[in-house]
Amino acid sequence: xxxxxxxxxxxxxxxxxxxxxxxxxxxxxxxxxxxxxxxxxxxxxxxxxxxxxxxxxxxxxxxxxxxxxxxxxxxxxxxxxxxxxxxxxxxxxxxxxxxxxxxxxxxxxxxxxxxxxxxxxxxxxxxxxxxxxxxxxxxxxxxxxxxxxxxxxxxxxxxxxxxxxxxxxxxxxxxxxxxxxxxxxxxxxxxxxxxxxxxxxxxxxxxxxxxxxxxxxxxxxxxxxxxxxxxxxxxxxxxxxxxxxxxxxxxxxxxxxxxxxxxxxxxxxxxxxxxxxxxxxxxxxxxxxxxxxxxxxxxxxxxxxxxxxxxxxxxxxxxxxxxxxxxxxxxxxxxxxxxxxxxxxxxxxxxxxxxxxxxxxxxxxxxxxxxxxxxxxxxxxxxxxxxxxxxxxxxxxxxxxxxxxxxxxxxx
RNA sequence: CGGGGUAUAGUGUAAUGGCUAGCACGAGUCCUUUGGGAGGAUUUAGUCUGGGUUCGAGUCCCAGUACCCCGACCA
Numbered sequence: 001x002x003x004x005x006x007x008x009x010x011x012x013x014x015x016x017x018x019x020x021x022x023x024x025x026x027x028x029x030x031x032x033x034x035x036x037x038x039x040x041x042x043x044x045x046x047x048x049x050x051x052x053x054x055x056x057x058x059x060x061x062x063x064x065x066x067x068x069x070x071x072x073x074x075x076x077x078x079x080x081x082x083x084x085x086x087x088x089x090x091x092x093x094x095x096x097x098x099x100x101x102x103x104x105x106x107x108x109x110x111x112x113x114x115x116x117x118x119x120x121x122x123x124x125x126x127x128x129x130x131x132x133x134x135x136x137x138x139x140x141x142x143x144x145x146x147x148x149x150x151x152x153x154x155x156x157x158x159x160x161x162x163x164x165x166x167x168x169x170x171x172x173x174x175x176x177x178x179x180x181x182x183x184x185x186x187x188x189x190x191x192x193x194x195x196x197x198x199x200x201x202x203x204x205x206x207x208x209x210x211x212x213x214x215x216x217x218x219x220x221x222x223x224x225x226x227x228x229x230x231x232x233x234x235x236x237x238x239x240x241x242x243x244x245x246x247x248x249x250x251x252x253x254x255x256x257x258x259x260x261x262x263x264x265x266x267x268x269x270x271x272x273x274x275x276x277x278x279x280x281x282x283x284x285x286x287x288x289x290x291x292x293x294x295x296x297x298x299x300x301x302x303x304x305x306x307x308x309x310x311x312x313x314x315x316x317x318x319x320x321x322x323x324x325x326x327x328x329x330x331x332x333x334x335x336x337x338x339x340x341x342x343x344x345x346x347x348x349x350x351x352x353x354x355x356x357x358x359x360x361x362x363x364x365x366x367x368x369x370x371x372x373x374x375x376x377x378x379x380x381x382x383x384x385x386x387x388x389x390x391x392x393x394x395x396x397x398x399x400x401x402x403x404x405x406x407x408x409x410x411x412x
Numbered sequence: 413c414g415g416g417g418u419a420u421a422g423u424g425u426a427a428u429g430g431c432u433a434g435c436a437c438g439a440g441u442c443c444u445u446u447g448g449g450a451g452g453a454u455u456u457a458g459u460c461u462g463g464g465u466u467c468g469a470g471u472c473c474c475a476g477u478a479c480c481c482c483g484a485c486c487a
Binding site: 011013014016018019109141144147152220331358364365366 | 437484
């Protein structure tokens with residue numbers, strides 16, 4: 001991508017009313033645009049990052065046999081009345097609207113109900129189970145107060161997965177697989193060391209649910225971290241009983257602020273009861289399907305990565321989710337940098353090429369703000385030494401690399 | 413939903429109730445410059461909306477709207 005053609009531009013200042021660090025940097029760097037409180041546009045750079053985050057999640061979900069689908073955000077009142085969650089007294093974040101013919105519908109806050117209703121059509125035998133599906137889908141939640149930049153919006157994409165199993169044992173097996181998938185996801189996204197599997201309240205069908213909490217000042221939750229066991233306890237279930245359950249001592253726990261980037265939840269028969277989702281077991285009896293749900297907020301992950309990894313110069317992206325791997329800067333207007341760009345692109349490397357007729361200082365400052373992992377500077381000086389001056393975003397030391405060396409190092 | 417605050421150009425800001433709303437960044441044109449947001453010339457663009465007070469309102473009052481913060485909420 002040539003930077004001269006990128007429609008977003010960097011800004012020297014963040015909007016004054018934007019307080020959260022993630023929104024300030026992402027807006028300044030041209031990754032996102034705020035449309036209104038709690039509603040953000042993802043611009044080309046930001047959307048590339050989002051897609052990469054989603055791809056990591058997608059790979060890990062596929063790896064445990066979960067199948068991707070895509071549901072509608074328009075939801076029927078009748079479906080939600082079946083579970084008793086249509087009432088605004090029960091779920092207070094509904095956006096509701098009407099079709100032209102007057103039919104009342106809701107904009108998806110989540111998808112347990114419609115998917116469970118849908119599965120009635122496809123699950124009839126134990127041979128149909130276990131089954132799990134996920135999607136990246138827009139959720140609408142009419143929060144009374146949006147905050148923390150892109151970390152808590154009124155409209156956001158969520159990866160939500162749902163599992164359907166024939167027995168509690170079968171469910172437990174899948175649940176453990178999902179746990180491991182989530183651990184892999186956050187490790188690959190570069191926040192594994194700060195992300196703790198956190199015990200939280202489980203509802204009526206299981207003692208605990210598991211949240212994945214990333215230690216971060218912009219978070220909204222308080223957790224108690226056991227570094228020794230690499231787990232944490234949410235403040236909402238921080239009791240002596242839970243401490244005993246988990247075999248941890250109060251004095252070994254450290255209180256931290258954290259952001260919930262994912263959660264997994266055993267639903268038992270809560271929804272299969274409501275929708276009478278049953279299957280015929282091998283012995284001919286009808287049994288209820290055991291369900292679970294598994295969420296990750298990719299935008300919240302993006303916000304958390306921004307909060308944790310950026311420095312005073314700007315964003316710092318882990319290579320797996322960086323908008324581009326290499327940020328190529330040409331300090332002179334000539335064909336040499338263009339040729340290097342062409343060769344890197346031909347080798348399949350993702351390059352943002354700053355071909356603008358701008359001063360060196362501006363290009364350096366922008367490269368740091370945008371935060372691609374590697375910066376390659378092409379100038380008369382570097383060419384005399386046989387290539388480009390390459391440095392990592394997190395280090396200041398340069399080294400001269402030939403185009404071939406760059407291709408070797410940065411492809412894949 | 414309770415409490416508090418703010419609203420001036422694309423962004424950041426200034427302007428005792430009083431002259432043509434000023435400055436910086438950005439953007440456009442031209443010249444110079446060219447390894448850390450350079451300099452000069454020139455242009456562009458603004459008082460959230462609706463009422464009210466006043467000879468006169470960006471400024472005071474009322475209402476609305478939007479945004480931000482604290483708390484509650486986050487199924």
